[in-house]
Amino acid sequence: MTITPEKLLSDLIKINTVNPPGNETAAAEYLKNLLQAAGVETEIVEPEPGRGTIIARIGQGSKKLLYVSHLDVVPVGGDWDFEPFSGEIKNNVIYGRGALDCKDLTAAQVVAALELLAEGVPLNGELIIAAMADEEKGGNLGADYLINREPGKIKADYAVNEGADQPIPINGKLAYFIQVGEKGTAWCTLKAHGIAGHGSIPTLAENAVVKMARAVSRLHNYRAEVVVVPEVEKLLKSLAELCNLELKSCSADDVDALLEQLPLEKAFVEALRSMTRMTVSPNQIRGGTKTNIVPDYCEADIDIRILPGQDCRYVEKELRMIIGKDIEIEFNQCKAPTFSSAEDPFYLLMEEITSGLTGNDTICLPVISSGSTDSKYLRGAGIPAYGIGLMADGFDQEARSTIHGRNERTDVASLRLKTDFLKELARRYLA
Numbered sequence: 256m257t258i259t260p261e262k263l264l265s266d267l268i269k270i271n272t273v274n275p276p277g278n279e280t281a282a283a284e285y286l287k288n289l290l291q292a293a294g295v296e297t298e299i300v301e302p303e304p305g306r307g308t309i310i311a312r313i314g315q316g317s318k319k320l321l322y323v324s325h326l327d328v329v330p331v332g333g334d335w336d337f338e339p340f341s342g343e344i345k346n347n348v349i350y351g352r353g354a355l356d357c358k359d360l361t362a363a364q365v366v367a368a369l370e371l372l373a374e375g376v377p378l379n380g381e382l383i384i385a386a387m388a389d390e391e392k393g394g395n396l397g398a399d400y401l402i403n404r405e406p407g408k409i410k411a412d413y414a415v416n417e418g419a420d421q422p423i424p425i426n427g428k429l430a431y432f433i434q435v436g437e438k439g440t441a442w443c444t445l446k447a448h449g450i451a452g453h454g455s456i457p458t459l460a461e462n463a464v465v466k467m468a469r470a471v472s473r474l475h476n477y478r479a480e481v482v483v484v485p486e487v488e489k490l491l492k493s494l495a496e497l498c499n500l501e502l503k504s505c506s507a508d509d510v511d512a513l514l515e516q517l518p519l520e521k522a523f524v525e526a527l528r529s530m531t532r533m534t535v536s537p538n539q540i541r542g543g544t545k546t547n548i549v550p551d552y553c554e555a556d557i558d559i560r561i562l563p564g565q566d567c568r569y570v571e572k573e574l575r576m577i578i579g580k581d582i583e584i585e586f587n588q589c590k591a592p593t594f595s596s597a598e599d600p601f602y603l604l605m606e607e608i609t610s611g612l613t614g615n616d617t618i619c620l621p622v623i624s625s626g627s628t629d630s631k632y633l634r635g636a637g638i639p640a641y642g643i644g645l646m647a648d649g650f651d652q653e654a655r656s657t658i659h660g661r662n663e664r665t666d667v668a669s670l671r672l673k674t675d676f677l678k679e680l681a682r683r684y685l686a
């Protein structure tokens with residue numbers, strides 16, 4: 256009798272892998288024992304003590320399918336209604352940190368592999384499972400490390416990872432999403448210089464904080480160019496059709512008009528808005544030393560998320576146009592956006608299986624994320640990667656906001672749906 260996904264998820268939640276410090280090896284060792292008992296070849300890669308990623312493989316052949324998840328979780332914070340590491344299962348709900356991000360996916364992937372083995376399903380190729388360390392802190396000791404140092408261990412034709420939004424109800428249908436891309440980042444620090452002076456005669460000085468305040472206010476009012484990538488065009492057209500609206504073209508006016516009319520939750524509409532343009536968010540500001548001194552220096556950190564066709568040079572050009580020449584721009588982190596095609600046969604297979612498992616009253620749509628996951632490393636290394644966020648019909652919509660928040664939980668039916676999807680995908684792709 257194979258372990259159930261809910262039991263496995265519960266056991267994984269009980270192993271505290273809050274990053275920092277991570278301690279993913281404890282969870283990796285637990286999985287290694289479980290997998291080895293079933294005769295599965297496994298290996299733990301540990302770039303630093305305690306920071307293990309586990310890789311397991313079943314089947315043989317030239318086709319290779321990679322299932323990715325991560326073992327670390329974010330800190331819990333206070334004010335939970337239950338013990339965050341209890342892993343308690345009550346009334347078909349599994350409680351605890353990692354229940355949705357993303358030990359549920361780890362559990363579903365591992366149980367899918369174990370059940371395929373137990374059922375003797377022949378696989379014409381390899382199913383590789385990689386439960387990574389360090390995703391929540393950028394993946395330097397997990398996916399990034401593997402792609403740079405040991406790419407052969409996870410080289411595959413396609414990868415399936417976390418990253419899609421959970422399904423939402425639209426006009427009587429449940430819309431499921433497959434994540435096909437992630438925006439890039441162009442984080443920068445702006446530096447304003449002025450002339451210090453006594454606060455009692457400010458007209459003799461030049462106030463750097465005021466200069467920065469003006470720049471920040473202009474950035475806040477900036478209207479970025481609308482850019483609709485093919486994957487998002489497919490999404491917008493389908494949403495319009497589902498809501499009996501029309502998307503005449505993908506011009507800025509038409510896209511914004513559609514966003515105003517879509518009868519959907521604000522959180523989702525704003526996510527759509529961020530999928531169609533670069534976003535610029537001034538999030539930190541530092542300046543001044545004392546009430547009676549006019550400051551000669553002020554700096555601000557800006558979170559900028561970019562789309563295909565945009566890079567730091569483009570961002571700098573835009574920033575210059577908005578804030579002028581007087582303020583320095585220093586880029587701290589530039590990461591290109593990464594995409595996988597929503598026309599690829601593998602994507603279409605995922606879509607078909609989703610519809611097959613969830614019934615006639617569902618639809619499956621491509622989506623892109625404004626944040627990023629380990630998929631950026633995989634796509635960067637030429638492995639098309641797709642994110643899933645399957646939940647069973649009737650799932651607790653409020654659980655959505657518990658990711659990285661308090662009271663994280665999932666339900667047994669959703670976990671079973673994820674497991675069945677992954678089993679069917681491996682069976683069909685590795686046929």
Ligand SMILES: [Zn+2]
Pocket residue numbers: 325356357390417
């Ligand atoms: Zn995650």
